[in-house]
Amino acid sequence: MPANIIPTAETDGTVYARDVPLTSTEASLGDALVTPALIPVIAGQTIIAVVQLTLNGHVTGNSAYVFLQTDLGDGVWVDVAWCRTTVTDGSAKFVLCGGGLGAMNNAFGPLRQSGSAPATQANGSNAVPLGGRCRFSGFATSVGGSSSISGTTAGTLATITYKLQLPR
Numbered sequence: 275m276p277a278n279i280i281p282t283a284e285t286d287g288t289v290y291a292r293d294v295p296l297t298s299t300e301a302s303l304g305d306a307l308v309t310p311a312l313i314p315v316i317a318g319q320t321i322i323a324v325v326q327l328t329l330n331g332h333v334t335g336n337s338a339y340v341f342l343q344t345d346l347g348d349g350v351w352v353d354v355a356w357c358r359t360t361v362t363d364g365s366a367k368f369v370l371c372g373g374g375l376g377a378m379n380n381a382f383g384p385l386r387q388s389g390s391a392p393a394t395q396a397n398g399s400n401a402v403p404l405g406g407r408c409r410f411s412g413f414a415t416s417v418g419g420s421s422s423i424s425g426t427t428a429g430t431l432a433t434i435t436y437k438l439q440l441p442r
Contacts, residue, residue: 287435290323295330296338296414296430300389303340303410303432313408315344315438320373321408323436325357328365331428335417336362338430339391342370344405351409352385355399356392359430368397373404375441389413410434 290313291303304311315321325340339358343351354372386392388411414430 287324287437290410290434290436291432293328293431293433296327296340296412296432298413298415300339300341300411300413303412303434311409313436313438315373315404315406315408316440318373318375318441319404320371320439320441321354321404321436322369322371322439323410323434325368325370325410326365326433327357327359327361327368328431328433329361329363329428330431333362333416333418333428336360336414336430337391338412338414338416340368340370340410340412340432340434342372342408342410344372344402344408346405347407350385351388351411352402352405353392353400354402354404354408357397358391370399372399372402375403410436 291305294303294305302311323342327338327340337358337360339356341356342354344354345351355370357368357370359366392398412432416429
């Protein structure tokens with residue numbers, strides 16, 4: 275390749291959420307306008323997602339979670355991977371991934387109740403193939419602080435980009 279030719283990097287991720295505020299009640303983070311709130315999955319697919327959690331302003335205490343979840347079309351959501359941040363200023367970035375084919379021997383339960391922290395209270399995952407659908411959900415609890423944007427309250431905003439990949 276000649277020295278003066280610089281290839282353009284591919285961008286092939288799909289934006290699931292852009293600066294979506296995390297509420298105190300766990301909720302799906304998809305905007306349902308640009309990206310469907312539920313991501314259809316075919317057998318054997320894997321998913322990778324980059325999650326950026328940004329504080330709008332400054333808070334004195336923060337605990338924010340984002341969950342990558344899957345279900346079998348029955349509305350029973352299983353946590354595939356999750357991240358947690360306690361930053362009070364700035365942002366934190368995470369990678370969540372899961373799925374695939376192969377020997378995944380795992381048993382776990384009971385399933386986490388919506389709006390509750392995972393048992394580990396930290397970043398984690400379960401070795402589980404993806405069901406028929408995926409989604410991202412999250413919640414945050416913040417204490418004190420002030421917003422950097424006039425007219426809004428301080429809190430955590432989520433930006434999520436994901437990519438589904440077929441088995442090879």
